[in-house]
Amino acid sequence: MSCENAVRRLSEYRRILCKLKALGFTKVFSDHLAGAIDVSPALVRKDFADFGLTGNRKSGYSVGELIDKLNRILLKEHTEEVIMVGCGGIGRALMNYNGFAGEGIRITAGFDSNPDLQNCDAAIPVLDISRLEVYINSHRIRTAIMTVPETYAGTMADRLAAAGIRAILNFSPITLKNLPGCFIRNVNFLYELENVIYFSAQDTPE
Amino acid sequence: MSCENAVRRLSEYRRILCKLKALGFTKVFSDHLAGAIDVSPALVRKDFADFGLTGNRKSGYSVGELIDKLNRILLKEHTEEVIMVGCGGIGRALMNYNGFAGEGIRITAGFDSNPDLQNCDAAIPVLDISRLEVYINSHRIRTAIMTVPETYAGTMADRLAAAGIRAILNFSPITLKNLPGCFIRNVNFLYELENVIYFSAQDTPE
DNA sequence: AGCAAATGAATATAAAAATATCGATAAAAA
DNA sequence: TTTTTATCGATATTTTTATATTCATTTGCT
Ligand SMILES: NC(=O)c1ccc[n+]([C@@H]2O[C@H](COP(=O)([O-])OP(=O)(O)OC[C@H]3O[C@@H](n4cnc5c(N)ncnc54)[C@H](O)[C@@H]3O)[C@@H](O)[C@H]2O)c1
Ligand SMILES: NC(=O)c1ccc[n+]([C@@H]2O[C@H](COP(=O)([O-])OP(=O)(O)OC[C@H]3O[C@@H](n4cnc5c(N)ncnc54)[C@H](O)[C@@H]3O)[C@@H](O)[C@H]2O)c1
Numbered sequence: 001m002s003c004e005n006a007v008r009r010l011s012e013y014r015r016i017l018c019k020l021k022a023l024g025f026t027k028v029f030s031d032h033l034a035g036a037i038d039v040s041p042a043l044v045r046k047d048f049a050d051f052g053l054t055g056n057r058k059s060g061y062s063v064g065e066l067i068d069k070l071n072r073i074l075l076k077e078h079t080e081e082v083i084m085v086g087c088g089g090i091g092r093a094l095m096n097y098n099g100f101a102g103e104g105i106r107i108t109a110g111f112d113s114n115p116d117l118q119n120c121d122a123a124i125p126v127l128d129i130s131r132l133e134v135y136i137n138s139h140r141i142r143t144a145i146m147t148v149p150e151t152y153a154g155t156m157a158d159r160l161a162a163a164g165i166r167a168i169l170n171f172s173p174i175t176l177k178n179l180p181g182c183f184i185r186n187v188n189f190l191y192e193l194e195n196v197i198y199f200s201a202q203d204t205p206e
Numbered sequence: 207m208s209c210e211n212a213v214r215r216l217s218e219y220r221r222i223l224c225k226l227k228a229l230g231f232t233k234v235f236s237d238h239l240a241g242a243i244d245v246s247p248a249l250v251r252k253d254f255a256d257f258g259l260t261g262n263r264k265s266g267y268s269v270g271e272l273i274d275k276l277n278r279i280l281l282k283e284h285t286e287e288v289i290m291v292g293c294g295g296i297g298r299a300l301m302n303y304n305g306f307a308g309e310g311i312r313i314t315a316g317f318d319s320n321p322d323l324q325n326c327d328a329a330i331p332v333l334d335i336s337r338l339e340v341y342i343n344s345h346r347i348r349t350a351i352m353t354v355p356e357t358y359a360g361t362m363a364d365r366l367a368a369a370g371i372r373a374i375l376n377f378s379p380i381t382l383k384n385l386p387g388c389f390i391r392n393v394n395f396l397y398e399l400e401n402v403i404y405f406s407a408q409d410t411p412e
Numbered sequence: 413a414g415c416a417a418a419t420g421a422a423t424a425t426a427a428a429a430a431t432a433t434c435g436a437t438a439a440a441a442a
Numbered sequence: 443t444t445t446t447t448a449t450c451g452a453t454a455t456t457t458t459t460a461t462a463t464t465c466a467t468t469t470g471c472t
Contacts, residue, residue: 011397057420058468093299142406167406183405191217199389200348200373263450264438
């Protein structure tokens with residue numbers, strides 16, 4: 001999948017734009033956005049062109065219009081329902097985080113094999129993993145966050161894909177490849193840390 | 207900083223190599239490593255060449271030697287001491303994680319402004335934020351993980367850099383730019399989720 | 413209305429990243 | 443020893459990504 005970086009920039013643009021809107025701005029120029037996320041104005045325009053976001057010569061882009069269109073592209077017109085698979089340390093931190101709600105993302109349920117963690121009455125219910133497929137199907141869930149131990153990550157991804165999940169955000173330290181019909185993005189804290197530690201020893205990280 | 211991706215791949219190579227070593231392998235070929243992390247053999251060889259890792263024509267690379275050299279490059283010859291700034295939901299999940307110890311990374315202390323979270327006697331002591339500078343200095347800490355609220359992220363990064371921190375892994379949702387002498391890597395869960403959600407709606411994510 | 417200034421849109425260029433090619437060479441086989 | 447074969451190492455090519463440039467249009471001013 002090639003345009004991951006471009007989509008990431010869309011998220012960044014959107015974030016800046018929302019702040020501008022809150023400040024009362026109605027127009028914005030490629031130049032300004034470029035400065036805010038540290039790329040060239042040309043890239044901003046190209047990103048926008050690639051995703052069908054248009055502006056007006058001389059008067060720039062409309063903040064409100066951009067946000068609306070970005071919301072459509074990033075599936076933010078309706079709340080996106082996501083499930084959490086594995087409700088240990090990281091899983092719970094994410095479930096307790098209240099920053100997603102305002103961004104049109106809701107974690108609607110968690111799943112875990114450990115009965116001690118299961119709780120149907122919690123704000124976000126944690127269900128037994130055996131109920132995974134039925135839940136995905138009945139709630140038409142397309143996206144999952146996966147925070148199970150490494151050992152189970154591979155088979156769990158297969159299981160999620162088979163159950164109809166179309167995309168997985170994987171936090172386990174094994175790098176999973178996309179499955180047919182299911183996009184997988186891996187987040188590996190160890191690699192992030194190693195990266196940061198590497199650069200801590202480089203000259204003039206600038 | 208351009209070679210972030212290459213350094214990330216070094217982490218990935220290292221991970222695979224350690225597994226191979228555990229299985230008893232002593233030799234490995236660019237072809238095999240390439241398949242494992244889904245790149246071309248040519249890239250593996252180029253990465254290795256760029257970082258001074260050499261092999262032998264016909265007989266490939268020595269697993270043990272590669273690991274040793276990667277350990278040197280990734281600063282894994284001695285345990286790297288890291289601090290956690292902000293010990294809320296995410297901070298504690300990371301502090302409780304036991305997967306870093308085996309990888310030569312140790313979170314030696316946490317810092318928080320909330321007295322309720324402070325605890326000098328915990329396995330990883332959580333100290334008042336006012337003790338940050340002295341600690342960094344006396345323990346010669348170079349790397350910090352930052353999990354404070356967005357509002358404080360910018361000034362805290364400045365403060366860390368001023369205190370001598372050379373690299374920061376920032377989890378707050380504001381994208382920080384590198385400071386003079388201090389590399390910053392941003393991890394933004396919201397962007398990751400938005401990315402994954404975007405691709406969940408694309409055709410044949412493959 | 414006419415003109416100048418500014419900016420998006422389209423295109424061209426450059427830079428970076430990844431891949432392919434191919435000769436050299438070490439190891440194994442004949 | 444000679445031949446064969448497999449793989450690295452270096453270089454060239456391709457592909458992708460980002461930046462510059464050019465052009466046309468809109469806006470606001472006189
Ligand atoms: N916590 C961190 O800071 C951190 C850092 C780096 C990587 N990780 C990775 O993230 C993942 C989760 O980490 P964690 O600290 O939350 O671990 P954890 O052990 O606290 O949580 C894992 C959870 O998955 C559940 N689980 C196990 N098998 C399951 C299955 N088959 N079906 C459903 N649930 C199952 C467990 O019951 C547990 O609650 C791990 O792969 C870990 O390596 C975590
Ligand atoms: N938890 C998540 O899943 C998640 C997801 C996305 C982004 N984030 C971001 O990560 C950061 C941390 O998230 P969290 O859920 O752990 O939040 P949190 O509120 O639980 O933790 C933040 C901690 O920082 C401490 N703090 C505040 N100001 C401080 C200061 N000046 N000095 C030292 N400590 C200070 C607070 O006392 C608190 O303990 C936030 O920026 C959040 O937006 C978290």
